[in-house]
Amino acid sequence: MAEAPAKRITDIGPPHHKKFLPPVILNNYGKWKYHEIPRPGVLLHVGETGDKLWSVRAASPRLIAIDTLRWYADLADKYAGGHLRFTSRNNVEFLVTEEKNVDPLIAELTAAGYPVGGTGNAISNIVHTQGWVHCHSAATDASGIVKCVMDELTPYFTSMKLPGKLRIALACCLNMCGAVHCSDIAILGIHRHAPAIKHDQVKKVCEIPSVVAACPTAAIRPATVEGNASVEVIEENCMYCANCYTVCPAMPLNDPDTDGVSIWVGGKVSNARTEPRFSKLAIPFLPNNPPRWPEVTEVVKKLVELWAADARKYERMGDWIERIGWPRFFKLAGIEFQKQHIDDFKHAGLTFKRSTHIRFDKA
Amino acid sequence: MAEAPAKRITDIGPPHHKKFLPPVILNNYGKWKYHEIPRPGVLLHVGETGDKLWSVRAASPRLIAIDTLRWYADLADKYAGGHLRFTSRNNVEFLVTEEKNVDPLIAELTAAGYPVGGTGNAISNIVHTQGWVHCHSAATDASGIVKCVMDELTPYFTSMKLPGKLRIALACCLNMCGAVHCSDIAILGIHRHAPAIKHDQVKKVCEIPSVVAACPTAAIRPATVEGNASVEVIEENCMYCANCYTVCPAMPLNDPDTDGVSIWVGGKVSNARTEPRFSKLAIPFLPNNPPRWPEVTEVVKKLVELWAADARKYERMGDWIERIGWPRFFKLAGIEFQKQHIDDFKHAGLTFKRSTHIRFDKA
Amino acid sequence: MAKVPTPKLDELEKGPWPSFVTEIKKRADKHAACSDLLGILERSYNEKIGHWKHGGIVGVFGYGGGVIGRYCDLPEDFPGVAHFHTMRVNMPAAWFYTSEAIRTLCDIWEKHGSGLTNMHGSTGDIIFLGCRTEDLEPCFAELAEAGFDLGGSGSDLRTPSCCCGMARCEWACYDTMGFCYEMTQHFQDELHRPAFPYKFKIKAAGCPNDCVASIARADLSVIGNWRDNIQIDAAEVTNYAKAGLDIAADVVNNCPGQCIRWDGKTLTIKDEDCKHCMHCINVMPKALRPGKERGATLLLGSKAPIMEGALLSSVLVPFIEMEEPYDDIKELIEAIWEVWCEDGKNRERVGEFIQRVGMGNFLEAIGLEPDPNMVAHPRENPYVFYNLNEEEESDE
Amino acid sequence: MAKVPTPKLDELEKGPWPSFVTEIKKRADKHAACSDLLGILERSYNEKIGHWKHGGIVGVFGYGGGVIGRYCDLPEDFPGVAHFHTMRVNMPAAWFYTSEAIRTLCDIWEKHGSGLTNMHGSTGDIIFLGCRTEDLEPCFAELAEAGFDLGGSGSDLRTPSCCCGMARCEWACYDTMGFCYEMTQHFQDELHRPAFPYKFKIKAAGCPNDCVASIARADLSVIGNWRDNIQIDAAEVTNYAKAGLDIAADVVNNCPGQCIRWDGKTLTIKDEDCKHCMHCINVMPKALRPGKERGATLLLGSKAPIMEGALLSSVLVPFIEMEEPYDDIKELIEAIWEVWCEDGKNRERVGEFIQRVGMGNFLEAIGLEPDPNMVAHPRENPYVFYNLNEEEESDE
């Protein structure tokens, strides 16, 4: 750590947001009346006073260079009185008060390769994580898969023709940075081999009791290996969560051959209609196949279109599957139901089918 | 054990049922067409051939003397060609083939104090267990409470005016002999004190490792007490399930002051409409107050009538509560919601309210 | 009468419901066990505590199950119930009797025991309540002579039970009684000689109404089902409507499959969406019936709470044809027992065992393929096991 | 450009979605970190494995959080990313900026780091991606000068975040941004100096639509709600109907409270049955609005799967009025932290902690009464704890 400078400013927190809000917002703060979506990617909010605000939403790769940020600033100055924001799904929004600016702004964004959309019954940006760009823990890349999947799904970003919202998220390991576990479709990096233990280092860089305590399935126990105080992993109890690696760098799990991604479906967050719920395992494993991950993009697209074709209005992915039932979902999706789909962790019994409410395939 | 007699017959199993079936059943076996309930307690089954069978169902205390059984046999001979059966809820049924015998049979049963009913949308017999009549484990009596509760509910046995079926069951301890855990209303005997350990006997009559393993909450550990190899119970981890007592007689839990019953609601078994489900805790504790258990009878009657007044047709207790919500159930029932109602065992988190789907009391 | 006054128990002779106290009193003059039972019970009613001692290993020769030993803790005061064992007598399937059979049982039990019974116990047995140790064997011999045998207790197969099924119900999708009888006979050894990690119960219901509560209290729940279309008698539908049944409200709106249509004239069912819940059939028994391709759904693992919490049985085989002598089911049961006996812990029910070893592993061990009908939904947690080493090896 | 060819990454510049590779390339000529990032990433794409080492304790003076240390494992080949730490800069509430603020951030980050960012990280921070150790402190100083501070990392309060709420949404039931700001400021110490058993996240959503996914990923989820009646503008309802909205199918049939009636003319809501799901309001924003008695529901405990499995937050306070400076909520948070810091295990999130100690005990410890709204349903297992000894003692 650097030495402390003479006069340090600390603990000031972020700037107060009111400094950054445009006048139309300051004037209508808490007094918006309703909104409309005049075209995909544009939200029109109308205040009690009649004031109007057009928010223009554009796609973002999330990993952005300051060059692009400065261009955003320029666009904001040109069309939006210098006001912009980012959304909880990492899109950028320009806060426009003059209707005439909306179309030129959209034209400029689109021309530069930043599609406008993500509103209403659309697919918005993929919430994701660091992957091979920054994290030591990643079982797959993040930005790369996101790019490939969204390349396929852009038409659903720029239009609003889906039955409801569809939220996709990606996390590159089981730590699940982001709300992957409650997404309509989640893409999750996974390992499939127990940690490789560097026995000569464990004692030096890790606290053995913490390592033992870190394992959700109690697969780790202290052991002396080749004369080193270390740990051993009971391989059949290991499900590759990498929590041991999180607390102990001497236990890496990354492996080019067996790492890959799994696909989860049917989660949601909003309370609209049905309660929030977790995503469930659809496809246990797809290989890491950079740079374009064809297996992943294909299956995500297929799942989206299956849902889009069959779901009722407003029916989120999970609501749709609940209605048609998981057996039919597996059949329609052409996914083989495997051992891995059946829960075998703590609450497993509660996920078993505890009734005869079965739908049979009729001949 | 007695010495083996010279020529023993063993492993013959029960008599074949066809020996006991009346001709009308043998002739219509698997060929019944439909049924009607011409009056409470009477099922009329009609075969494809047009054959008719009236089954007359009468209440039974389940604990019956052979004197009564012989009287049943006489009644069967007199009205039912010598044919009778018992139901899965311990009622007796006379299998009558001549319509003219139905009413006199009912009259005779009723006159003798054996009400006829339990069919259709009624309360049938209470499935129950041994209690103080026979079991060492009982935290309450069984037959006694059943008698008191059914004395109150007999009008719902002899009529069919309820919204749906209502199944009550009683178990005198957490072993829950009978399907108590899936009943519309369950009455369950409970202890509320940790076992009293007879340290001088543990080693003699119990296997210490089995005792330790028997505790669902890991409250037991081996210990030397007053020089005896024995066990100790970490009292704050004990929830009085008595599983230790089941495997070790030296650890009794019975206690006149703190034993009593708890009331559970909303379970069901059938797959009709909704899936089978467990009963949930309504009242954590009511005292053992023999001989008439007024607190228990009162509350059970109240719950039945609350449900009867508010439920929709076919709506089982649990379906009704699901519809109105647990908060309103507690309010209507006048039951205080307490710490004990909130699950704190293994799957507790799954029973928490994980959404904002809340109904507020409107002013 | 009881030898002592029983003012508390006497209170339980009042009221419209038949009284178990009256029943005991019927025998109080005839058998010491019955008068002393009244006495000791009155004492329990006063003291709010039971007076029975824990267990006791008694039984009949060559059997490990079928008798529950019971001694009271006040033998001096109540010698009549010093021994008060119960015998579990295997009932006939679905509890059908002739008056003659009833009298035979009464005669035997009058001779060898208290004359008190439970008709029936919660597992389904005829319970002979109150037997002295020395009476067990003679009682058993006479029962056997009369064609009766004991049921299960301890860590064995428990007495299988079933609903009345085809004998008295139009909805039975298979012969519950025949199946129950066949299982009981086929597994006599497993029933009488405890050799399992814990008890194993089989219950057979003819349709999803599940009138023996099998899904809540049987390690193997066999529930009748059909896989083709519900049979509709259009004329009878019309009759129900005419008779005032509100088909839209009472039937259509309650259908969990959301697959019934009623336009005021015709009722149609989209059978591929039917969840086989029975409701529509229950409401209109003359008009609707289960389909013709009948069989059963096999579910596994229900039990009471101790120790991991109660379980409901869950789907193991979504649909199976039920054909005597049920060899496929017997094989499946044996495969389950084999795996469970090999790896189950002491006092671990099969439902708990499956949760511990994992359903996927369990299925592999018994040789069944995973089926999406086995789950309410696929897993939510990402803790997925693989066995790539083994897989690679087995690839070679 | 990257110093090495990047044919794989180049593939990711194709297609309609904006490319992160293009973004990195924009800086590749300007900063060695960016060209080497391309190089090392291409290597990962070839080898299917990341090239970053585990952690590394770096930071700014006096803070325990806000910086994630990162070193690559190929520093010789890619010296530009030998150090590649990230700084988590606390974003303004709901991510509102002026162009000026954006430019200020860009200038600072151009001077002290790679010039690559995430706008934003999953917790909400501005992520400065790729900083050398020696640049951390000067960068921090300049940020502070410009009015920015770092966010959380490690076992501290994480950067609170919120939806745009009253700033840009008609449904906000409280001032999410004001609340978020106030919490962030009030708990500056907890945010910068990790002293908890594990991380603690706060997320604030203005209504049950939960546009910051707070219920899935915040230890404390604050979700706006109302407790009176939905406001209905009858004229606008008519307009929707006229405009072709199928109110029966689209609104009434989707209402989980089953409490909306629409007779073709008038829409009525039985508000005591309303579950506050927002659906009807979402569909008819001009006609329906949340009630006037507004506040929030507080929920506790959501988190990602490791280690006990993922959790959703569950109701702690069904309804609370939201009044600056939110003293009651601050006190509640402090009470929660106190109990959790006292008894929580290392790396045990508060949601897991509650499950371990029991919700009932937890409520007692923080001084809240049990409420039936806290549970989906009461317990199913009979494993109920009592403390009769203590109760008797406290009775005295």
Ligand code: SRM
């Ligand atoms: C801008 C943003 C909040 C922010 O502060 O950044 C936002 C803004 C709005 N949301 Fe949202 N939501 C935003 C993230 C979310 C999230 C969080 C997430 O996706 O991670 C959710 C929960 C998603 C989930 O359930 O998995 C969310 C669930 C909703 C819903 C409920 C949708 C449903 O049917 O389940 C509505 C209601 C609706 O759209 O009818 C809604 C409605 C709205 C409205 C219409 C509210 C309003 O009156 O202004 C706003 C425009 C929505 C639109 O884009 O069509 N917003 N909204 C977020 C935009 C993210 C993006 O770039 O796409």
Ligand code: SRM
């Ligand atoms: C006789 C008996 C079977 C036996 O072999 O002994 C039986 C017989 C019939 N049951 Fe049952 N059920 C019998 C125990 C059960 C049980 C088990 C239990 O109570 O422990 C259940 C599951 C209860 C539960 O869900 O908790 C049961 C759930 C049903 C249902 C579904 C009711 C529902 O709406 O949930 C029906 C359908 C109906 O009644 O409409 C049904 C229907 C029937 C029918 C109508 C079947 C028929 O066509 O003959 C029979 C007359 C019912 C009546 O009493 O109204 N039977 N029935 C049992 C009588 C017990 C008694 O003495 O009261």
Ligand code: SRM
């Ligand atoms: C007699 C009977 C109750 C009754 O009055 O009807 C009974 C009585 C006893 N049961 Fe039971 N169980 C009886 C049916 C049940 C049922 C219901 C069923 O079989 O459908 C259950 C719940 C279903 C299940 O198996 O889970 C049941 C779950 C238990 C348990 C808990 C087992 C578990 O896995 O959690 C125990 C404890 C044990 O086995 O140690 C138990 C243990 C006992 C013991 C042997 C007590 C003990 O700890 O050793 C009781 C002897 C009482 C006595 O003195 O007569 N009994 N027991 C039932 C057997 C009669 C018969 O054979 O027909």
Ligand code: SRM
């Ligand atoms: C940067 C970020 C991902 C991103 O690309 O956006 C991130 C990155 C990391 N997270 Fe995260 N988490 C990030 C948001 C989240 C979220 C989402 C959220 O906060 O809304 C979650 C899920 C919600 C939750 O907290 O449960 C999340 C759940 C985790 C976990 C699992 C925690 C758990 O209790 O299960 C870990 C493991 C740990 O803490 O050791 C973790 C650990 C990590 C570490 C520090 C890796 C580690 O093992 O030490 C990652 C550093 C990556 C890197 O090299 O930059 N991260 N992490 C997010 C923070 C940016 C920001 O400050 O804005």
Ligand code: SF4
């Ligand atoms: S999900 Fe895992 S690999 Fe990805 S950023 Fe988070 S901790 Fe790192």
Ligand code: SF4
């Ligand atoms: S990867 Fe997870 S399951 Fe495997 S040993 Fe490490 S902590 Fe345990």
Ligand code: SF4
């Ligand atoms: S429930 Fe308990 S006390 Fe009652 S009979 Fe069964 S084991 Fe005995």
Ligand code: SF4
């Ligand atoms: S009563 Fe139950 S919880 Fe208490 S010590 Fe015995 S086995 Fe454990």
Ligand code: SF4
């Ligand atoms: S389970 Fe079905 S077949 Fe058996 S008696 Fe009940 S309704 Fe009839």
Ligand code: SF4
């Ligand atoms: S059996 Fe049940 S699910 Fe099937 S059509 Fe009838 S009511 Fe619907």
Ligand code: SF4
């Ligand atoms: S959570 Fe509610 S208040 Fe906040 S932006 Fe979303 S819809 Fe608006």
Ligand code: SF4
């Ligand atoms: S908010 Fe939801 S529950 Fe309430 S009335 Fe509207 S749709 Fe129904």
